[in-house]
Amino acid sequence: MTRDHRPASDFRQARQPARRPPLTRDQVRGFWFLSPLFGFIGLFILIPVLGTIADSLFRDIVYLPVRFVFLENFRALWADPSFWSAVRFSALFVLVSVPLEVLLGLGIALVLNEPFALRGWVRACILIPWAIPAAVAGRIFQLVYNFSYGAANYLLDLLSISREPLNWLGSDLSAFIAVVVADAWQTTPFAAIILLAGLAAIPEDLYGQAKVDQAGMVARFRHITLPLLKPVLIVTLLFRTIQALRIFDIIFVLTGGGPGGATESLSMLAYRHFAAGDFGYGSAASVVLFLMAVVAAIAYVRVGRFQET
Template sequence: MGSRSRYLWLLPSAALLGVILALPLLKGLAGGVPGIGDALRDPAVGRAAWNTCLFAGISVPLELGLGLAFALLLNRDFRGRGLARALAILPWALPTAVMALSWRWIFSDSWGIANDLPRALGLLEEPVPWLGRPGTAMAALIAADVWKTTPFVTLILLAGLQGVPSDLYEAMSLDGAGPVRRFFWVTLPLLRPSIALALVFRLIQALGIFDLVWVLTGGGPADATRTISLEAYDSVFRHLEPGRGAAVTLLAAAGMFAVALVLGALARGRGDA
């Protein structure tokens, strides 16, 4: 097999992307180039970018932590593990827009369980309109997103764990290493590529968050949850300014690309990046 022919392995995927996405992307984004300067100076874009970073900066680490804990748990042997795995996937399988509607009801000040439960437990005296105050609305958004997307991380890390050879553990156990040491010396280093993968794609998804915000808060109150993709979407479909939408998208994509690559490389470790 010649060295050129190795690239043949890439052909199907290149064809799929080339035929379906490349041209529309070029057409859709080319119109955005002249507007980049204006978008950079636009305070609305800056505000949305800040909200987006705040959202991703809090929700992604939470998801990685929870996802890792769940994956470790689900990798152990116990009765009912199949069912537990099914439950763990469930939030990811629910259509976002619909489940966001559920969350709106859950956070309601009157008939929402996010008020009823803490009140029944004596944690709250007055009902809190979670989605009606700038700070709590962002917190509610993060909670809903962590719930929805932790399974994505869990699934990737679980697959990564299943690739960790069990003989390594046995060897370590014979050396008298405890579970904590085994985790830090064996599991975590071997999981690094999976963690990097989950991190990169969760970051991209979180920085591009749309449906959940759209339904849950619409970007409010007082623009406190308005994210960058809401800004882009409104430009295209509400204000009929596809050029501005493309400019905002280009900026956001450039930022996302840089952040994802840097953090991904860090998570993967130097040797492999």
């Protein structure tokens, strides 16, 4: 049950027998148990992904005959300022919102990992924003930022910060911040709950031993919590990065991509073209989004060195 601390290379050597032994009955049976999952992934993930990649190479516009154009859609994307603005928004959004949410989530997880009265209740309550559909969260924040009767302007007035109401969604920067805040409100609980599971898996006696060695709180966090939490931390970052890359609902409801397309994400750009019957172009945008997610995933797996499992 104890963790094996041999370097990863030992495992690799141990896993290279001269000949692969024949599959046991259990392994064959295991394969059958897994087959519905493979079927599911193939049907609902692999086929649509391959279909989208294939479609991105065609001029697939609903009122025109379909024609193979190879990379023409990507060339058109390259020349489209709204594509670059969407890439920039998606990238900035990931860079700002993911670290913010994971840091906040880590803080919440550390607190919730300590024993205190009503801890179970607080843990459950923290999850509420995550349980709310993103479209509803977008609508809630629309009411928060509303110019005439929103809570944000009410607070400004109440705290005597500004008598004049602010048009929160009216400039590129403030609309960006508004989207980040709404998203952080909604998805920080997700980060918190996964990190909390990771914290709970760290054996308590490690901390006991460290205390015997007179390690302070900061030292315990740096030398025990952080290294042992790293795999879970990487998984959380990976999940949040991919979710943040494809952000759609909150923006669609809250800003509609405005003002002037400043908060339009790549997935929203793809959606707009799909909805207009411009399928090949929308597919090309989706492929770019897919590639960005793949790059992020590879980077995280590299950093996390998952080959040891």
